[in-house]
Amino acid sequence: MRIGVLGTGMVGRAIAARAAELGHDVTVGTRDVAATRGGDWSDWAAAHPTVTLATHAGAVTDAELVVNATSGDGSLPALGAAGEENLAGKVLLDIANPLDFSNGFPPTLSVLNDDSLGERIQREFPRTRVVKALNTLTADLMTHPRQLADGAHTVFVSGDDADAKKQVTELLTSFGHTDVIDLGDIGTARGTEMLLPLWLRLYGRLGNPIFNIKVVR
Amino acid sequence: MRIGVLGTGMVGRAIAARAAELGHDVTVGTRDVAATRGGDWSDWAAAHPTVTLATHAGAVTDAELVVNATSGDGSLPALGAAGEENLAGKVLLDIANPLDFSNGFPPTLSVLNDDSLGERIQREFPRTRVVKALNTLTADLMTHPRQLADGAHTVFVSGDDADAKKQVTELLTSFGHTDVIDLGDIGTARGTEMLLPLWLRLYGRLGNPIFNIKVVR
Known part of the structure; x- marks a missing residue:
């Protein structure tokens, strides 16, 4: 499967590496390709030679499944850069949490209670089939x-589209997860x-x- | 041990029954003793003859450990009726959750993110040793x-006083709990x-x- 992973941090790298290991065709999207290449990306890329780096839009254009592995406050901008049209109809596995570190550690949440980041993304990208999952554990456990x-x-999986949840559940199962609970619609991402x-x-x-x-x- | 349980609902009854079964001297506190007796209390009381009914103040005056088993929005009023002086120095096991049902089901939370009901109670009753616990599972599992x-x-237990957390942990262990995690200070009740x-x-x-x-x- 062609998978586009938005985000070059710990979560994005973990998902990209695992998906590539399982034989998927993986492109990682970043805001600024040159800046990412100028950072510590090259070491990681050398260890994962089948993974391609592209812009956010480049990562999703041909993808069959897109993963949002950006930070909570970077999610809507990254998805906007990927493009509403490019994301239309696609399954989006949303892993981000709306953490607000402005008052130090532990962070609070910037969206909660009667809304969630998952719902915001679904509202902003109504043609995309958003599935919230994997946001409840550390990157290394998401993938192994x-x-x-x-x-x-x-x-857990939360989402409005049953087929999209099925596709995400199959990906999680391929990672090694044995207990995936479907909580219901995207509103259950609040939980x-x-x-x-x-x-x-x-x-x-x-x-x-x-x-x-x-x-x- | 003399235990005062504030609240005559499902949680208060479950805790009172279990504590009495384990040999504790239990008084349940209610806002209006006559009104409670006029409801379905008498059937429950007949099945639990060693449990005494009293006002909130009456339930805590001689108690060594107090349990807040009132609803989230009823907690501060009930504790106020129990009396700051009566609660001074005592361990308070706080089970309440600040659920807001005003917009239907599922409820939202009325206190959260940068505060918690446990912290509010600790601030309002600074001489009381508040321990948040048992608010994460159904009444019948709290006690059995x-x-x-x-x-x-x-x-989980959350609280500022290590000895109070030890006393609550011993009570939970006597109920049958085998895995009690001390999360830290009362601020961890947010979690x-x-x-x-x-x-x-x-x-x-x-x-x-x-x-x-x-x-x-």
């Missing part, structure tokens, strides 16, 4: 869940985004991001 | 956790209160409140 308790922990405050405090307490919640039922 | 996966799931939106959507999806999260690490 079996390293923890042999994968006996839970991830997973608002898990972040607990996640951040658990991280502070456990001192290690390799943990996740399991819904015991 | 072993019915689900033999207790292999997680609860557990903000779990409620996810809990509510999981409840909607699973159709049964007998579930809980386990922190897999």
Whole structure:
């Protein structure tokens, strides 16, 4: 599958590397290709030679599935740069959390309670099939869940399009996830985004991001 | 131990019944004793003959540990009726969530992000040792956790006073909890209160409140 990954940070690299490892044709999108190449990208790129770097628009034009791995406040600008027309009809796996670090650590949320970043993206890009997922765990566990308790922990999907959720669930399963709960429509992203405050405090307490919640039922 | 439980709803009754079953001396506090007796209290009271009913102030005066099992919007009024002086120095196990049902179901939160109900209570009652706990699962699992996966799931304590958290943790352990994570100060109650939106959507999806999260690490 042709996958476009928006974002060159820890999450974008983890998703791109894992998808490429699984045989997908991966292009990573960035705001400024030259600036990204001028940073520490070259070392990473050398280790992942099949992954292509492009603009946001270049990364999504031919993609069958797009991943939003940008920061919360960078998501709408990045998707805007990718282009509404380019994103129309496509499945968008949205991993971003609307974290606000302006008052230090732990961050608060800039969108919450009666809205979510997932819903905002769906509203701004009504022709795109947004699925919120993987925003509840650290990058290395998103892509390699079996390293923890042999994968006996839970991830969630939220979205309005059943087929899009099915495609994302298949991708998560290919990563090694064994327990994917479909919470319902994109409004249920409020629930997973608002898990972040607990996640951040658990991280502070456990001192290690390799943990996740399991819904015991 | 003498335990005062504020609130006669599902949570208050569950805690009172379990504490009495374990041999504690339990008084339940209510705003209006006659009104509570005039409702469906008498059937419950007949099944729990050792539990006493009193005003909020009457329930806490001689208590060694106080439980806030009122609704989120009823918590500060109930604690005010109990009396700042009566609560001074005491451990307060705060189970309430600041749920706002004014726009229907699922409710939003009326306090969140840069504050929490637990912190509000601690600020209003600075001489009371507030511990937020048990607000992340259904009443029947708060008190009988072993019915689900033999207790292999997680609860949390948040509070500024280490000894108070120890006392609450001992009570939770006596209920059957096996995994109690101390998140840190009362500010960490933001994390557990903000779990409620996810809990509510999981409840909607699973159709049964007998579930809980386990922190897999």
